[in-house]
Amino acid sequence: MKHKISLIALAVVLITACSKKKFEHTEVTDVADFPKQLVLDEEDAGDLEDTDKASFEIKLTDGIDPTGTELAGKPQTLGSAVTVQFKLKDAEGFATWSEYIVGGTAFYEVDDCTTSEDLGVDLQFTLDLATGIGSVIFPANVSSIELELELDPTIMDDAVENSGDRGFTFALTGIGTTTENLVINTDIETEFRVYDDEKVFGGWAADHTNATELTNILDLFAIANHDLAGLTASEIDNIEVEFAFDKFKLLLTLVETETVDNCGTPEVVNLEIEVEGEWEDLTGDATTGDAHFIVEREEDNGFITEVEYEGSFERIGNTLTLTLTGTDDDAETNELTLTLTR
Amino acid sequence: MKHTQFYAVLMMLLFPVIGFSQRVLIVGKVTDQETRQPLSGTLISVQETGNGVAAELDGSYQVIVPPGKYHLIFSYTGFQTDTILVEATEDGSTIEFNVRLKTQNELDEVIISGKSTALNQQKSADNIKNVVAAEQIGRFPDPNVAEALQRVPGVNIERDQGEGRYVLVRGLAPKFTNVSINGEQISSPEAGVRYVALDAVPADQLASMEISKSLLPDMDGDAIGGSVNLITRKALDSLWRFSGSVVGGYNALMNKPNVQGSLQMGKRFGKRQQFGLMLNLTHYHNDLGSDNWERDLNGTPETEDDVLELRDYQLTRTRSSASATLDYRFNKNNEIYFRGMYNRFTDREWRRLYAFVPEDGEVERELKDRFEEQVISSFNLGGKHIFPKLRVDYEAAYSYSFQDTPYDYSVNFVADAPSTVDFSNPDFPILNSATYLDNTLYGFDQFEVGNTFAKDENITAKVNIAVPYFIGTSKGELKFGGKMRMKQKSFEIEQNIYEGMGNIPTLNVFEGGLLDDNYLGGRYELARAVNMPTFVDYFNANPAQFELQIEDKAIDEALESYDAEENVYAGYLMTRQTINRLTLIGGVRYEYSSVSYNSSDVVIAPNGDLREILPVKGSSNYGYVLPQLQARYALNRTTNLRGALTWSYARPNFDEIIPAQEANLEDGEVSIGNANLLPVSAINADFMYEKYFGDVGILSGGLFFKQLDGFIYNRTDFNQPYLNDASVLVDVTQAQNGNTATLFGVELAFQKALDFLPKKLKGFSVYANYTYTMSEASIQDRGENALAGSFESISLPGQTTHLGNAALMYEQKGFFVRAALNFNGSYLSEVGATADYDLYVKNRMQFDCSLGYTIKKKYRVFAELMNLTNQPFESYMGKEENTVQREFYGFWMRAGLKFDIQ
Known part of the structure; x- marks a missing residue:
């Protein structure tokens, strides 16, 4: 009898051991649940010292095309608009934001010949020139928007060879409340450089x-x-x-x-x-x-x-x-x- | 007499339906008088006619004779021969005789029965084969079937992490050997291939293993190297019988324990013991690892630019298995059965890797963490019926296997860290790098997240009908049958690669997990690697910093996924004729295969962009006529001479035949499946001498020769215009049929108690075998400057010149100790684009040891020590001095209790 009890116990242990067990591990977010990403276009911007504008592009990264047609990915859009916050920082060559920046606007391209401004769509661009902090609406059904800062062309345009760097940095800082599965990349920053036309530029x-x-x-x-x-x-x-x-x-x-x-x-x-x-x-x-x-x-x-x-x-x-x-x-x-x- | 022989031969040629009239069926069971265990393989010969049959696994036998008086001689190696007079007068009647044989000597019966069962089955077999019984398997420290098979003459194995995985029979690669469970081929859980990783099957699940080296017409013809049949247990006793083991062990490299347990229980029920039930459970848990360095040749003579990889593996493997056999005997002549087997093998692997790239001044770090589950299952439902004038057996079988990798994570970091590597020391390259241990230097590179699912499903049905006949008193048997197998195989993959898009911290922030402070014996220092849960937590919390590489995902998933269907239809006709001491078996088998498949072409444009992914589908059909001839001549009751001339073939792997192409025009490399690829066909000639010793032993020697036509190898044609874009020159790699290859071998085996030694040394015995093979295969010249129509010779992949086992045992008064050596010479493992890239596995000799003590025949305590000399796995490329891998596993051991009680 003792034998049988022991053997039955052994059988139970073996059956338990044979049961499905995949060992502990931390599951990575499923690709289907991976959030959409708002990012700043990585290319550094810049222009000569007499330029009157600086442009920055905010975009959604491409997503998988469920139809399989766009093999390299398909531009994504949002179902509902979200507020994007940004910040200007690291000013060089000028003292205050209001000294160099005189205004700004935001728009998106509807097609090669039409922008949202042409259609009267307001992306509610704001910029506090005291702090360099601003915001803009990233609308639904759009894959990228462009921010254009209006610059005073006389501030940097001089006739001397400047020894230091001049320009500023544009960075995204956050998004407003949204029901979208959306994240914003705040690590990417774009540096707007002012080229000295007394040099090679x-x-x-x-x-x-x-x-x-x-x-x-x-x-x-x-x-x-x-x-x-x-x-x-x-x-x-x-x-x-x-x-x-x-x-x-x-x-x-x-x-x-x-x-x-x-x-x-x-x-x-x-x-x-x-x-x-x-x-x-x-x-x-x-x-x-x-x-x-x-x-x-x-x-x-x-x-x-x-x-x-x-x-x-x-x-x-x-x-x-x-x-x-x-x-x-x-x-x-x-x-x-x-x-x-x- | 001469007339009789003439007619017998004529019978074989013409299969006439004559002599099927009056007969008497004699049936019974042969058992050990003391233990009541069945003696399968007992040779039952009819003195008056010279005809003979062998007892089946459960000891049962059937002899058909014309009415008359006959002396039946029961001979079983290790037991006293018994003769019984039978009076068979009534035509159409069935007579039952159960026979109990006595042992010849005083050796332990339990030990004898295992070896002797196998040897008697081997002796009485119609074809050339080795039979290894469970007791014999248990005598060696081999936890899985692949490792148990390495002890068989002519069998080599490929290992993974030190554990046996694939079998190579008679110098031929794994794809030339088919693997069956209970007589029916099993599906392969791995993607793309047909062969089965046998580390998934625990050795203690089996009643025996049969390794057929020559084919009979009623066997599947796709086995050039051999055919391995794994036979599960069956209930034999009227009382509950429990046997099993409880084992614990230790892995020296990882300093971790391992555990194993097994339980077999079986009983026959009913007044006539008509219903049998056998259950078998095993589980094995092993924590193991390896220290490994690898060299990636950069293809130029400047070896200082070769990449050195240091790989530190940590693994947890489990092997679980359950099998059941239910059989019901309606009477002596009618039986139905169900056999099921389920094997689950899991493999959790952590790989911590350094790659030193001197040319770029970089060091790459990787942590791979993946879990893999392999399931191999097999279910057979069939019946056997014996009628006075014919014998019928039939079976429906279902085999389902899969390999599920639910997660395969790999995270890479890279540092600007100059290094130099001196490979002049082929054992351990000399590494110089001042900063490679500083984890703060390593920046994030990429994170791969994958999962795959490969499945293979076989549905099989077969029927065999045997009709006995006589020519005079010479008994013969005409047998015919048919079989169909429907196979469905597929592979699904999801592969996501993420690159960084922000300020992801350096490696030191994620470090954790195991740190090997004695890597390769302390020759190289390692820093702590990434701890995967820490990194995954960061990834999940910071998705904005990671960008999915959509194009790479599309490429990887399209390239590897496929589904295929293969239907095989077979029929055969054969006859078996006994003429005194000569048994002739001849016949022909026809197998027709129909394959269809779906996959994708992937083309990467010259500018590096993904150009297109196109669906591709196709099909192929082929048929083979396979004549098979076997002869066995019994010089006396203990000695056989055998000869065989057989035809066989081996199907291409699915990943070779599916014509999907991977065209990377940017790199100028294209690999294309070959829909026109033909199976490898072979003519095989075998000769064997077998001398069986009365004290349970064998001396055998044999020769074998194989001629293979169209053997398959990967060929690269350099600088070829690309199919759809002739202005682009590419190197095209494709599996192709080579020319003729030949393989010649000598196989020797010796197994015997050293009874000539003085009485004090009584108990020593030897188990040894040696196989010599040589091969030559002709392929088109390789290399950029190869001339069309010129050829070069290589050896066949997998063929090793020298292969063998030697074991010395001492068994006395319940105590036993065994030292075992297993040796394989070097062999070509992969055919490269040129001879400089041919990959060879170096020779290896493993030393294992086991000892134990049997208590009251029911219990045995034992200990086993494996790989005591820490033999590494080594490989080289092109030349022997170009060592490209050395992998060390340390030694491991286990100890425990085995029991066998009623």
């Missing part, structure tokens, strides 16, 4: 009528954009080079024109060829330094090839001397010097 013109200058430009940048190869001076209207904090851009405007649809109005515009790169290492706000940027070239079969430019720049007065060598996987240009003016 801003637009520079190249003299395309100068045969040497044109040849250098075309030789240097044709490996980044094959459309440049074989152009002649007579085909070119003008060439401009722009330096921003993190971007390099060559804009070549052709004489040839085309008619485009500008929100229902036909408009004749010149054709443009663009070469845009990201600075790897623009040495500060100096007037002289190293140049290092990378341009992505899209091949006919879709591959992306990186073209790397390295060299130096030096600004003396209204002349910028840019010396560069371009390389990709297969080719390398000679070291060529461009002389730009403004």
